[in-house]
Amino acid sequence: MENDINHFSDEFEVILEGPVPAYRVSLWSHIGVKSAINEDYVAFLSSEKAQRATRGSMLIVADGVGSAKGGRVASEVFVRQFLSGYYEAPNSLTVEAALGRSLASVNEWLNYYGRNSSDLENMAAVFCAVIIRGWECYVVSAGDVRCYLVRGNTIEMITTDHLINVGTGGFIARAAGLDVTLNAEIIKLNIDDDDKLFIMSDGCYRYVTPETIKLLTAELAEGRNIVEKVGLLAQHNGSKDDISAALIDFQNLPKKTLTYFESASRTLPMGRVPTVGIVVDGYFIDRKLYEGHFSVLFLARDGGSDSVSYVVLKFPKVRALEDENLRRSFAKEDWVLSAVSSPWLSKSANDDRRRSQLYLVTPFYHGKTLKESLSSSDMSFSAGLDIAQKMAKGLYELHRLGIIHRDIKPDNVILLEDGGLKIIDYGFAYVAGLLDPAPDEPPGTPLYMAPELVNGVPGDSRSDVYAFGITLYMMFSRGKTPTGIHGYRRLRTINPNYPVWIDRIIEKMVRADAAERYSDTLEVLYDLDKYAALAEWPVDSETGVRIRVREVVLLRWLVVALVFVLLFMQSK
Structure with missing residues (x-):
């Protein structure tokens, strides 16, 4: 599929691959006030599925060099021939090699006719193209069409403006057709889900700041609305040039196998x-x-x-x-x-x-391991509860992907300086459905290892629940193990201020029989969240009872008393 947007104001959006799209492509282009014809040329091509695996899909924004004749011809010919040459290249060539071969061919064509045709004298085109192939992303550019990466609350310019400054102005140093050889810039990007790439001609980005683009991205949900808003804002801010903007919103990229x-x-x-x-x-x-x-x-x-x-x-x-x-x-x-x-x-x-x-x-994550933190300073119950909730969420993400960690322990949890947390070290991980050769020794660390792992079973999410429970107990007990002479040793015997419910949760997590544990950390998280509000209520200095608990108990007895009064009055 190829879409060229020119001569008129328009918008177009492409949604690709499945009910949850791998990415969305949104395009918007508008002829400038001072232009007789739109010299921008925008195209998107999503190849056939078989070729998409080898060559990927491509989005291009090209802009005819304004000071030369045939700017519109240069941008359109460049886009069409560049696409054709890239997709016709042998599959044995790498993406970079196929791009280089196609760029060299179309540059030679443009340069020849720009030198030998009076109607197309010195014609050239600046451009930026994005190639998406599975989880890979390449950006190739020459000139001053820009590409910005929006990731979370940051925005970064990926491309370089190939300009030579002269006095108060400047002129294009690189463009397709400008010289006999083209020195284009090819960048391989590491892209994650929720990243966004903006590609814009100079008629757009000169009038809209990167900070404004970032704010619009955060405020507007749909890609088509974002590019249209950016384009209209450039017009409002005084752009009289051709305006083109394109957005790729990465949503569900395939993962490397x-x-x-x-x-x-x-x-x-x-x-x-x-x-x-x-x-x-x-x-x-x-x-x-x-x-x-x-x-x-x-x-x-x-x-x-x-x-x-x-x-x-x-x-x-x-x-x-x-x-x-x-x-x-x-x-x-x-x-x-x-x-x-x-x-x-x-x-x-x-x-x-x-x-x-x-x-x-x-x-490298700046912070301390949970083990280091426990040995160096005291930790409040509420801080420990926050760590437990974050660990439960992280482990559930692993389990959702069919991955069992099998070595959860305080050494493998990093508490970040900014208050975050990272579970690390997947060296003993088990991937559900993957036939791995049996290890010489049971995977994991003996103190935290679920009984079924010791007995040679690969383990499942309940094995991580067990190690998670041991880790939580060690955290709340400041290094003591949960098993005593008479079985599970309650945390309240170590610190009487701990609530009863934390023992109920951990005791269920560390049961020897996997069938009696929580089935996953999502269930653990549910119980932690259910009781977490209790940890926020202060303790009465005289009675040692949490005020909220005492209020709830008092209210319960008041309700019981009221019921008895009503029954007594009815009996009269």
Whole structure:
């Protein structure tokens, strides 16, 4: 499907792939007041499903260079030939190679006729194109058509204005047809669900600030309304040029498959664990964070970024070089990191650079582990309850994806400096329906391991409920275990100010028989939320009873008394 919007004011929206669309594309273009013809040319092409997997779909905004003849011809010819050349390229070519080949061909054509035809003298077009292929996104541009990424409450300009400033003005330094060769910019973006890409010609973005675009995106729900509002606002603010705006709203992108990560891991050698101070693929190893039985974690600085940023690198240990199970475990963990989207779960660092050996890259989260926090300071009951609720939400997101963590413990929960929380380390994760070879040892940490895991069962959501319950008990008891001589040891014996209901919840979570536990952390969260309001009411200094509880009890007896009075009066 191809849609060109020109000569008139119009709007168009495309919804793709399934009841929950992978993305929506919205287009709006309008001829300028000073223009005889719209020199902007906007197109979107969603290829056939089979080709969509290899070449993807493409959105283009092109603008004929205003000072040259044939600007409209240049923009339209560029778009049509660029699309044709890209989609006709052999599937064996990478996206970047196919883009380069098509750009070179159409640039040569435009440059030749711009030099040899008086009607089209010096014709050229600036452009920005976005290619979406599954979970991959590429932005290719030359000139001054801009692309902005809106993510959450931030907006970032992705493209570069290829202009040369001269005195008070400037002129285009790169454009299709401008020179014999075209030096275009190709960027591979890491895109998440709910991200938005805005592509705009200069007649639009010169009159609408990025901050305004971000605010409109937050206020308006539908993409078509957003691009129309942006275009009309540019007109209102004085734009007399052609105005074109396009929006891609990513909603339900397909995720990379586990097979993809397993295939990628097989191409990498399992090298030796690096030492502090060396550089691995552009990462400077700063210090060791943790060393376990199978892996080592390092804090590393990303030398490839403009500003200093930190990541965590996880390397398999040398002693397991020939262990195929460990290789599969790394591939599985890499897949889990890419699949999750909860704010309470550690995610992939979205680094697609070529790696020289097998390792994982995750963001570095500023904060302390729950274990460190428990050993360094006191924690109020309400703070512990907040942590419990966030953990329950994060674990439920994993379970919803068919992933069982199997190593929940205070070491694997990071309390962020901004008040957030991240569950980390999916090294022992089990993916429901995936046939994994049986590990040599039960997965997880013995103290937190559900009885069924010890007995060799892969486990399910109730196994995580058990480890979650042990973790909560350790948090509220400041390191004591929940089992005593006579079975479950109530938290109220450790701190009499704790409410009775927290023991009821945790005791049910840590029962030996999985069938007697909560079936999932969503049920745990329901009970935590149900009782959470009680934690907000103060304790009477004299009686030690929570005021709200006492009020409820008193009200109950008043109601009973009133009923007896009414019955007595009726008997008269």
